[in-house]
Amino acid sequence: MPRHSFTSSPFVRTLPAVCALAVAMLLSGCASGSTPNSAASQTGPTTAAPTPSASVPAASATPSAAPVYKPADATGKAQNVPVPVMPDLAKENSKAGLEAFIGYYYAQLSYVGETGDMSSWLPLISQDCQLCLRLQESGEDGYKNGRWLAGGKISVPAIEMQWTADTLKTAKVQVIQNQIDYYNADGSIGRPRSEASNDAFALFARFDDGAWTVVDLGVIE
Template identity: 70%
Template sequence: MPRLSSATFPLVRPWTAVMALTLAVLLSGCQGGPAPSTQLSESSSTTAAPTTSAPVPTASATPAGPPTSAVYKPADAKGKAQNVPVPVMPELAKENSKAGLEAFIGYWYAQLSYVDETGDMSSWLPLITQDCRLCLRLQESGEDGYIDGRWLAGGRISVPVIEVQWAGGDATQWSKVQVIQEGINYYNADGTTGRASDEMTNDAFALFAKYVEGQWAVTDLGLLS
């Protein structure tokens, strides 16, 4: 989906108070403990990679249903992506636990990456709440990227680091997530360039999620400044 800048929408704040978080904290390998108190912003120029990281459980990006001979073809200047593997939610991601939330976040971003490649957000939308303002702006920009025959090339997302800040008994849990997104090219239905390309990004996000009626849902999201 089109990448959003800080000028596109107002500051996203956590559900209770302004959080004091920095990318340096994310990449230091700090685990657990209460959330520090810096504010969230919607843009970041950070490009540093983590010094250490634990294996991150991610959704399998294999087509649902029986095996198929269809070959995946990423989007390019000639047309849309074809036969994009559909992310499958791990069973662990359905659990109300620290490990379950970590697996859910991997799946959530896999679905968001799938939205970028296909414009299909039918499986991603049930994973957010209407309280997540940045999520709603991502929805709007994702829809705009594929309206009237438009498409995107690139934009695939990976999450090499997920640090769940689990607080037992709290209704809402939060995590620090490193999100790397490929550069994006935009095309109109006739193949002409739709708008200026976006470069690759490497950012740190604070993601807040709540376990509701047997599943996780993202309630707030923002870049860490």
């Protein structure tokens, strides 16, 4: 996501198969018996040769190909982007639960950057989080009128929890974001590239009504 800054907090700034085809081979077999010579004398009963039975495996259903993920580039938007799934742990009011939630929060923010779809990210933020609202505005603008972004994936390699008895919990989060390229609907460059970043963020969250919510966010200067 493109960078922004705001002053409501002393350290605030934004980040941003082929499936194998199963073929059933139908096996068949046959056997032929010999015709006895009419001139030959038969000294005993003849036994017909047994006919082997063919073993025919059951036909297997052809698996449907799974959609293939294609990241956005200069030729078009990302396709079949995997949707982040909230782990059950992220729903717990605990230190481990908040850590899991933070990982999910940034996974959703990365998904927003790739798709413009905020339907699962918006419920994670408070309207009091001014930076979050700016991220929302930026995400909407990036996909307005057919525009799109390429790059900008977010990863969170480290989270340092500051778990206290206070209702408002704090965490320091290392956030790495890849460079972002901006494109207009016709494929032209929309604006100058945003370079890759590696920042330390302060994230403030509160657990209410069985769910975590980000109430403030900012970069640590």
